[in-house]
Amino acid sequence: MNRRMARAGKKTDDSALSTRERILLSSERLFAEKGFAGTAIRDIAADVGLNPASLYNHFPGKQELYEAVLDRALAPVAEIVREIAEAGEGETDLMIIDRIVDHFARRPEWATLLQHETLAGGESITRLAGRWLAPIYEQALGAIRRSPGVASWQDEDLPLLICGMHNMVLGYFSMAPFLERMLGQDPRSPEALDRQKLFLRQAAARMLGREV
Amino acid sequence: MNRRMARAGKKTDDSALSTRERILLSSERLFAEKGFAGTAIRDIAADVGLNPASLYNHFPGKQELYEAVLDRALAPVAEIVREIAEAGEGETDLMIIDRIVDHFARRPEWATLLQHETLAGGESITRLAGRWLAPIYEQALGAIRRSPGVASWQDEDLPLLICGMHNMVLGYFSMAPFLERMLGQDPRSPEALDRQKLFLRQAAARMLGREV
Amino acid sequence: MNRRMARAGKKTDDSALSTRERILLSSERLFAEKGFAGTAIRDIAADVGLNPASLYNHFPGKQELYEAVLDRALAPVAEIVREIAEAGEGETDLMIIDRIVDHFARRPEWATLLQHETLAGGESITRLAGRWLAPIYEQALGAIRRSPGVASWQDEDLPLLICGMHNMVLGYFSMAPFLERMLGQDPRSPEALDRQKLFLRQAAARMLGREV
Amino acid sequence: MNRRMARAGKKTDDSALSTRERILLSSERLFAEKGFAGTAIRDIAADVGLNPASLYNHFPGKQELYEAVLDRALAPVAEIVREIAEAGEGETDLMIIDRIVDHFARRPEWATLLQHETLAGGESITRLAGRWLAPIYEQALGAIRRSPGVASWQDEDLPLLICGMHNMVLGYFSMAPFLERMLGQDPRSPEALDRQKLFLRQAAARMLGREV
DNA sequence: GATGAATGAGGATTCATTCAT
DNA sequence: AATGAATGAATCCTCATTCAT
Numbered sequence: 109m110n111r112r113m114a115r116a117g118k119k120t121d122d123s124a125l126s127t128r129e130r131i132l133l134s135s136e137r138l139f140a141e142k143g144f145a146g147t148a149i150r151d152i153a154a155d156v157g158l159n160p161a162s163l164y165n166h167f168p169g170k171q172e173l174y175e176a177v178l179d180r181a182l183a184p185v186a187e188i189v190r191e192i193a194e195a196g197e198g199e200t201d202l203m204i205i206d207r208i209v210d211h212f213a214r215r216p217e218w219a220t221l222l223q224h225e226t227l228a229g230g231e232s233i234t235r236l237a238g239r240w241l242a243p244i245y246e247q248a249l250g251a252i253r254r255s256p257g258v259a260s261w262q263d264e265d266l267p268l269l270i271c272g273m274h275n276m277v278l279g280y281f282s283m284a285p286f287l288e289r290m291l292g293q294d295p296r297s298p299e300a301l302d303r304q305k306l307f308l309r310q311a312a313a314r315m316l317g318r319e320v
Numbered sequence: 321m322n323r324r325m326a327r328a329g330k331k332t333d334d335s336a337l338s339t340r341e342r343i344l345l346s347s348e349r350l351f352a353e354k355g356f357a358g359t360a361i362r363d364i365a366a367d368v369g370l371n372p373a374s375l376y377n378h379f380p381g382k383q384e385l386y387e388a389v390l391d392r393a394l395a396p397v398a399e400i401v402r403e404i405a406e407a408g409e410g411e412t413d414l415m416i417i418d419r420i421v422d423h424f425a426r427r428p429e430w431a432t433l434l435q436h437e438t439l440a441g442g443e444s445i446t447r448l449a450g451r452w453l454a455p456i457y458e459q460a461l462g463a464i465r466r467s468p469g470v471a472s473w474q475d476e477d478l479p480l481l482i483c484g485m486h487n488m489v490l491g492y493f494s495m496a497p498f499l500e501r502m503l504g505q506d507p508r509s510p511e512a513l514d515r516q517k518l519f520l521r522q523a524a525a526r527m528l529g530r531e532v
Numbered sequence: 533m534n535r536r537m538a539r540a541g542k543k544t545d546d547s548a549l550s551t552r553e554r555i556l557l558s559s560e561r562l563f564a565e566k567g568f569a570g571t572a573i574r575d576i577a578a579d580v581g582l583n584p585a586s587l588y589n590h591f592p593g594k595q596e597l598y599e600a601v602l603d604r605a606l607a608p609v610a611e612i613v614r615e616i617a618e619a620g621e622g623e624t625d626l627m628i629i630d631r632i633v634d635h636f637a638r639r640p641e642w643a644t645l646l647q648h649e650t651l652a653g654g655e656s657i658t659r660l661a662g663r664w665l666a667p668i669y670e671q672a673l674g675a676i677r678r679s680p681g682v683a684s685w686q687d688e689d690l691p692l693l694i695c696g697m698h699n700m701v702l703g704y705f706s707m708a709p710f711l712e713r714m715l716g717q718d719p720r721s722p723e724a725l726d727r728q729k730l731f732l733r734q735a736a737a738r739m740l741g742r743e744v
Numbered sequence: 745m746n747r748r749m750a751r752a753g754k755k756t757d758d759s760a761l762s763t764r765e766r767i768l769l770s771s772e773r774l775f776a777e778k779g780f781a782g783t784a785i786r787d788i789a790a791d792v793g794l795n796p797a798s799l800y801n802h803f804p805g806k807q808e809l810y811e812a813v814l815d816r817a818l819a820p821v822a823e824i825v826r827e828i829a830e831a832g833e834g835e836t837d838l839m840i841i842d843r844i845v846d847h848f849a850r851r852p853e854w855a856t857l858l859q860h861e862t863l864a865g866g867e868s869i870t871r872l873a874g875r876w877l878a879p880i881y882e883q884a885l886g887a888i889r890r891s892p893g894v895a896s897w898q899d900e901d902l903p904l905l906i907c908g909m910h911n912m913v914l915g916y917f918s919m920a921p922f923l924e925r926m927l928g929q930d931p932r933s934p935e936a937l938d939r940q941k942l943f944l945r946q947a948a949a950r951m952l953g954r955e956v
Numbered sequence: 957g958a959t960g961a962a963t964g965a966g967g968a969t970t971c972a973t974t975c976a977t
Numbered sequence: 978a979a980t981g982a983a984t985g986a987a988t989c990c991t992c993a994t995t996c997a998t
Contacts, residue, residue, distance in 0.1 A: 127982075141440075142357065142440070143439070143440075145354065145355060145357040145358030146357030148966080148967065148968085149967075149968060149969085150966085150967075158983080158984095159983065159984045160967095160968085160969085160984095161969080161970080161971090161983075161984060161986095162982065162983050162984070164969070164970080165982055165983070169968080169969075170967095170968065170969090220439055220441075223435070223439055224439060226494055227355070227435055227436055227439070228354070228355075229353060229432075229494075229496075229497040230353070230497065233498050233501070234501075236498075237498055237501050237502075241498055242501075242502065245502060261522075264515065265515075265522075267499065267502065267503055268515070268516060268519040269519070269523075271491065271492060271499060272488040272491075272519070272520075272523060274491070275487040275488050275490070275491025275495070276484040276487050276488060279484070279487025279490070279491055280480075280483060280484075280487070282435075282438055282439050282441075283438060283486070285441040285442065285445040286438065286445050286448075286449055287483060289445070289446075289449050290449075290454065290479065291479055303480070304480060307481070308484075311481075311484060311527055314526050314527050314529065315523055315527065317526065339957080339958095360991080360992065360993085361993060362991085370959095371958060371960080372959095372992095372993080372994085373958075373959060373960080373961095373994085373995080373996085374957070374958050376995080377957055378957090381993075381994075382992095551978080551979095565864075565865060565866070566781065567779050567781060567782065567863070567864075568782070569778065569779060569781040569782030570781030570782070572970080572971065572972085573971075573973085574970090574972090582979080583979060583980050583981075584971095584972080584973085584980095585973080585974080585975085585979075585982095586978070586980070588972095588973070588974080589978055589979070590978090593972075593973075594971095594972065594973090644863055647859070647863055648863055650918055650922065651779070651859055651863070652777075652778070652779075653777060653856075653921040654777070657921040657925070658925075660922075661922055661926075665922055669926060685946075688939065689939075689943050689946075691923065691926060691927055692939070692940060693943070693947075695916060695919055695923060696912040696915075696916075696943070696947060699911040699912050699914070700908040700911050700912060702915070703907065703910070703911025703914070703915055704904075704907060707907055707910070707911070708865075709865040709866065710862065710869050710872075710873055711903065713873050714878065714881055714903065727900065727901070728904060731901050731904040731905070731908070734897075734901075738950050738951050738953065739947055739950050741950065763961075763962095784987080784988065784989085785988075785989060786987085786989090794962080794963095795962065795963045795964075796963095796988095796989085796990085797962075797963060797965095797990080797991080798961065798962050798963070800990070800991080801960070801962070805990075806988095806990090
């Protein structure tokens with residue numbers, strides 16, 4: 109019985125979670141922090157409080173574990189975008205921002221993971237684009253085209269607009285350690301996140317020439 | 321005799337460059353692509369066409385090589401910001417965007433490198449913040465405060481604004497592989513970069529409530 | 533012992549056999565094919581359709597399982613030789629060959645297992661020699677000495693003769709995959725085995741200067 | 745400077761040999777003794793007196809090392825058979841036996857290696873057959889067909905005859921540890937080998953109905 | 957400067973085995 | 978009897994680095 113309850117430090121809270129879940133949580137955090145190559149299976153195992161060999165009872169390998177982590181982080185995003193797109197109409201394009209910020213605010217690691225994957229480019233981007241980014245992008249393009257104020261942009265600017273918003277949303281989380289240093293406040297605190305949501309809505313509104 | 325001129329592929333052009341320079345170019349590309357942990361000294365050496373041991377005649381170790389690469393990528397940015405800030409006055413805050421885009425356009429790897437460092441957080445961010453990010457941030461804060469239109473934002477939003485612009489500028493480069501897939505056009509081509517510069521200037525202007 | 537046919541693949545026939553039996557059959561095949569070191573408990577378990585842990589309900593460990601398999605394969609051989617030696621007299625020395633070929637023909641894996649053990653030398657051979665090979669060898673030496681025609685050989689050649697016959701008999705089975713390739717016919721088919729028995733009897737007769 | 749001169753024990757004599765050569769010698773011995781799966785890279789390295797990692801400076805991996813060892817052992821055999829076949833005529837079919845025994849007598853490990861490969865069957869035999877066994881077999885078939893006395897056999901027996909001789913020759917070496925136990929004499933000693941050569945020539949002659 | 961060879965540390969994964977259920 | 982989960986000890990191999998040449 110080598111479970112430890114009530115860990116003190118920063119380590120992910122496990123308590124009564126299934127081993128698989130605990131592995132995913134630790135992996136999530138470590139992959140987000142150090143990327144795929146920088147994270148050792150043994151580090152994950154240590155974080156979970158498990159022998160490295162035991163990990164292989166739950167996931168067939170590092171790559172598969174990584175992909176399971178990514179899936180968990182990104183599947184909901186696609187879902188959000190799809191929902192909003194279906195709901196259609198109105199000011200939904202700004203709502204989407206809130207929802208996505210909320211999603212990543214729940215686990216800022218998810219934002220970092222996605223950025224890591226994006227940076228890896230090449231093969232990674234192919235997988236990523238095929239499964240998540242492309243659908244999200246298409247939905248976003250559709251939504252933004254239905255958005256009032258979009259006429260002030262040329263059609264060729266829309267991808268850049270989407271890309272820019274995407275980077276503003278995601279980048280906030282990856283810059284969190286820096287922002288924390290600069291502002292002396294945790295950018296992942298509820299208040300900070302509220303401010304950021306407000307800011308993003310403002311920014312989006314202004315870029316689309318609308319009032320908030 | 322392991323060098324041939326007129327390479328076809330994507331490999332960095334070396335020809336008559338100094339070995340040190342060739343190492344830096346290869347490192348730059350590989351670190352940008354795969355991050356620090358994901359890049360092996362032997363891969364860099366192979367890319368340069370050198371024995372791994374020979375690298376150590378030029379740099380004392382992997383870490384130092386990495387830092388040399390980072391220095392090369394970031395020192396000019398600090399320089400740009402400083403210059404513009406000194407020039408002071410007027411519409412300079414939009415000029416800065418162009419200058420920075422131009423800087424990273426020259427070597428998109430530099431943008432990716434910086435993003436990798438940012439993502440690494442923790443220790444990395446400490447080094448990064450101490451040496452480059454913090455000064456840049458301060459300059460940018462100063463510049464933006466002198467900027468007309470800034471009054472439409474609250475003071476606490478300014479860091480978010482800077483952070484947002486930063487991410488829009490940098491993120492464009494790291495999303496290049498994805499954008500290329502989506503648009504069917506190389507986002508690093510001069511035309512694409514011109515459009516992006518125009519877009520960024522528009523976006524900044526709108527966010528500051530100004531005409532371009 | 534009730535055997536039910538309806539076998540499809542090459543997998544050992546299980547159906548209504550006891551689990552212990554099914555484990556022995558799978559082990560036999562896998563140990564014969566890949567040797568002791570090359571066979572993983574989990575492979576055997578998978579072949580049986582069992583959890584690796586379950587194997588330990590039937591055998592205390594890999595080594596013991598291996599030895600049980602060897603016992604099953606070799607005990608009958610010793611038996612055959614003993615019987616024939618007891619029966620004594622006459623042309624029995626050629627009968628022995630038929631009997632042994634028949635024994636190994638029933639399960640060619642047994643021949644391969646024995647060869648693997650022989651190759652392993654050292655400790656293996658000590659075990660093997662102590663338990664089976666030495667008795668068989670002694671019996672064979674006795675039988676051959678009573679054999680007409682043996683006078684054409686010097687006494688010191690007899691061990692070589694036994695060894696040679698042994699290798700001809702056993703080697704046929706281990707070369708089966710090669711022979712199959714070369715002859716385009718399964719060397720383990722009844723017809724092929726009949727021919728081989730005939731050939732071996734011929735060969736033995738000729739070496740002993742007798743008519744068949 | 746971590747070389748040790750003049751090892752005492754059974755370990756392969758290295759002295760002034762190249763590291764590559766010493767690796768091959770140790771591998772040869774260990775692979776022959778324990779087979780591919782039973783031999784650990786670290787054991788080979790220890791036997792050579794080298795760090796396991798250093799092995800990889802000389803061979804790209806275990807498999808390749810194994811194949812290099814096999815090549816060294818078998819290439820000469822094919823050569824011998826080819827030479828003799830070209831020389832053609834006369835009693836060459838018995839000479840071939842001497843030559844082959846001599847080849848394997850120089851390094852009995854080679855015989856064991858070949859037997860291991862043969863036993864492995866499947867993929868191994870495919871490689872083996874394609875590269876060495878099949879050519880040897882074809883040459884031997886040709887030689888034996890030109891051999892006086894062959895008429896006493898049916899054509900379909902010839903493969904069995906070749907196979908039988910092959911196994912008598914090779915099997916002698918793999919049974920060496922057993923023979924040593926039984927005879928109290930080293931079967932690899934020059935005298936023992938001479939006797940075995942004589943025996944094999946006798947056996948072959950008798951099987952072909954000829955005088956020696 | 958460049959290189960081949962060497963190496964300790966680590967990295968992913970496999971293996972035989974145990975144990976609670 | 979069977980199994981899922983756990984584990985220490987290997988196993989193959991990679992890595993950054995050193996050093997003699």
